[in-house]
Structure formats: C-alpha cells, structure tokens
Amino acid sequence: MNAMRTPEEGARKVEDAAEEVTEHPVFEGIARGGFVMSGLVHVLVGVIALHMVLGGSSQEADQSGALQTVASAPGGNLLLWVGGVAMAVLVIWHLAEAWFGARWRKRARDRARHLASTLGKAIVYGALAVTVLRSAAGAGSDSDKQTSQLTGDLMGNPAGRVVIVAVGLVVIVIGFFHVYLGASRGFEDQLRVPRGRSVAGAVRVTGVLGFIAKGIALVGVGLMFGWAALGADPQKATGLDGALKTMAQLPAGGILLAVVGAGLILYGIYSVLRARYAPM
Template sequence: MNTVPRPQEGARAAADAADTAVEDVAEHPVFEAVARGGFVMSGLVHVLIGAIALRIATGGSSQEADQSGALRAVAAAPGGEVLLWIGGIAMVALTLWHLAEAWIGARWKEQGRDRLKHVARTLGKAVVYGALAGTVLRFAAGGGSDSGEQTSQLTAGLMGNAAGRAAIIALGLVVISIGLFHVYRGASRGFEDQLRVPPGRTVARTVVVTGVAGYIAKGIALLGVGMMFGWAALGADPEKATGLDGALKTMAELPAGGIVLAVVAAGLILFGIYSVLRARYAPM
C-alpha cells in the first residue's frame, strides 16, 4: 500500500540531504587544502602588521600598522596581486568551511549550551575570516582602503547623538572583551586544543611559544583598539577611533611606548607564525 510522505518527513529528508552535501564538500581533500591556505594568508597579514609596527617602534616607518598597510605592502611586491588573489580565495574557502562547521554543529551537536557555544564560536570565526577575505580580494582587484579612515568615518556618523555615542562605547567594550579573551587564551594555553601536534617534537614547543606570545600580544592590541573607541565616544572625537593602526601608534607615544610596541609587534609576528602552523596542524 502506497503512503504519502508526511510534510515533516519530507523536510527531515531534505535537511539530511543538505547535511550530507555540506559534509561531502567540507571534507573533500581539495576544498580542505584550499581552506587551510586561508590560515597561511591570515598568518602573512599578522606577520606584516607586526613588522610594520616594529618599524614604527624604532621610528622607521609611516605605513599603516593594520590590514590595509599589510595588504598594500603585498600588492606592491612582485607577483603580489597574484598572491592576494590566491590568498583571498583561500580565505573564502576557510570562511565557507567554518559556516559548514556551524551548520553541522547546529544539526548534530548535543542540545544545550555546548551546541550554542560551538555555533556562536564558529560563526564568529566565519565573520572574521569572511571580512578579511573581502578586504584581501579588494586589494587583489586593485582597490583597497584605509582602515583607520573608514573607522573614523563610521564613528563620525554616530557621534551626532547620545545613542550613537553609546553604540560606539558598546562596540569598544566588545572589542575590549575580545582582547581580554585573547590574553586569557594565551596565558592559559587554551589555544592548544585548536591544533593536533605530535607530542615531544620541536614543533609542539614552537606552537606553545608562538601561541602564548601571539595571543597575548594580539589581545593587548585589541585592548588598545577598544579603549580608543571609548576615548573617541567620550570626547566626541571620531579622529581618535582609527582602529588598530591608531591604537599601535598611540601606544608608541606613551612613556617607554617604543619598547612596549616593539614587544607587541614581535608578538603579532609570532601570532602570524602560529596561524601558519594552524594550516598544517589544525583538525579539519
């Protein structure tokens, strides 16, 4: 006797088919290899930001110590645009991989707080890598922008009323929270579960050193960015909210700021090396 499938059964079958398709794509060796390249591109950007910040600390550079400055340096190098296209595509793949992880986690992970944390964390990573992918591809296509100027323009549009300034303060607090999380993750070595490194090897020690120093340095940099947002909102001065470049250059102007900035810059370079190691040892 033929039976007509119930609507909920059809929806469940469609969802199961979507799950299978997402898993097949996410686990395909070629897609995985391209996505791992996104970690390399992210690492290169952090290394270049750190190198620019190091030159600023010694008074030898006027470049922007942020994504725009790093990508502008890549674009100006021989073959730089080709490298940006490759890196941008790899970062798009990495973004899609995190979105697939969020989908699979939402469907199959156990109910409750663990599933919610997994989905939120994975979606957050997808947003970060997706934003960087868009920036890389803009530079690859010959475009680009000044991150600090864009940030100032954005905050300037919100300075006209109390609600806008409150939103900027809230954004600053979010960035500060992310910075504190990075510092905690580095100090507690909570990043080690992100990589599967064979124990007892030199690379395992390298992961620890680069991860601890890198996460703490990036956290300090983000703390500076968050405080600049708060300073801009309280003083109704959007010029103070210039993103990472402004935060690092302000750091250099503090007493012994050159030394502090040099340490943070070295940490950002180490974070870039850690990101490259993720390309090899991150479980995917």
C-alpha cells in the same frame, strides 16, 4: 518506482551533500591556505610595527598597510587573489562547522557555545577575506579614515554614541580573551600537534606570546573607541594603526610597541602552523 521524498528528506540529502563537500581533502586544503594568508598579514603588521619603533616606516600598521606591502611585491596581486579566495573558503568551512558541528551536541549550552565560537571565527575571517579581495581588486583604502568617518556618522545622536561604546567594549573583551587564551594555553585545544616533537614547542611559544600580543593590541583598539565616544571626537576612533601609534607615545611606549610587534609576528607564525595542525 521510488517513493517521492518528503521535504525533510530532501533537505537532509542537501545537508549531507554539503557536508561531504566541506570534508573533501581539496576543500579542506584550500581552507587551510586561509590560515596561511592570515599569518602573512599578521607577520607584516608586526614588521611594520617594529619599523615604527625605529621611525622608518610610513606604512599603516594594520591590515591595509600589510596588504599594500604584499600588492607592491612582484606577483603580490596574484597572491592576494589566491589568499583572499582561500580565506573565503575558510569562512565557508567555519559556517559549515557551525551548522554540522552543532547537530551532534546534545546539550543546548554546548550547542550555543559551539555556534558562538565558530560563527565568531567566520566573521573575523570573513572581514579579512573581504579586505584582501578588495585590495586584490585595487580598492584598498585607509581603514583608520573609514573607521573615523563611520564613527563620526554615529556621533550625531546619543544612540550612535552608545553603539560606539558597545563596539569598544566588545573589542576589549575579545582582546582580554586573546590574552587569556595565550596565558592559559587554551589555544592548544585548536590544534593536534604530535607529542614529543620540536614543533610542539614552537606552537606553544608562538601561541602564548602571539595571543597575548594580539590581545593587547585589540584592547588598545577598544580603548580608542571608548575614548572617542567619551570625548565626542570621531578622529580618536581608529583601528589598529592608530592604536599602535598611540601606544608608541606612552611612557616606554616604544618598548611596548616593539613587544607587541614581535608578538604579532609570532602570532602570524602560529597561524601558519595552525594551517598544518588544525583539525578540519
């Protein structure tokens, strides 16, 4: 008769089983589909932004507008369900990577850095997965309006205004980090592209320009939050759509908006390439 397992042994067996599931080719294949869905959303946001430059788009230049475009296409709602599920699986994969990847890192600093990076990605893709699935279920909404309403609720007390400023600063830091990743080509560490192939050049160009453009857009969103807090005006706290529209009103803003829009399209293409070459 086998000896009864200790709680520690049972927990380790569960962990090993979970690790086997997340490393299964089918699971990884579905998770890679999450990168593709993210890429599609970024491409559509970029296209809407370019239409804004030409004055020919009434869609919101953010995730909501992009998902409305997908939903209105033939078979679009099915695509949203498939993409949303794939992104949810990608979130699970990142959470598993955060846990299992930290186990073999000996230095506390390396573990903390790995956890922060991987959990951050899980949060980002998790938020997008929820948005996609809500749109698939017909619960899409105006993200800028929701942001302004939430900001208005927080404006009622000094602590809430501090929270708004903190959120703005975090978004600005994330934006500058994207710019840094693009300019330094640090994103190349996230991929395993065979050397000497033309696709390596495509990854480099789309990654550099895409990360920089997305970083500029995020900095704009963060500044809108700071502006709202300083002016005590929740209507100024908008998401990506509001930030891009404000950007368009600046001197030479049309050119800047066109550059950012084109860059978001390139970032979307990079995300699709990442689905193929990201190590998992």
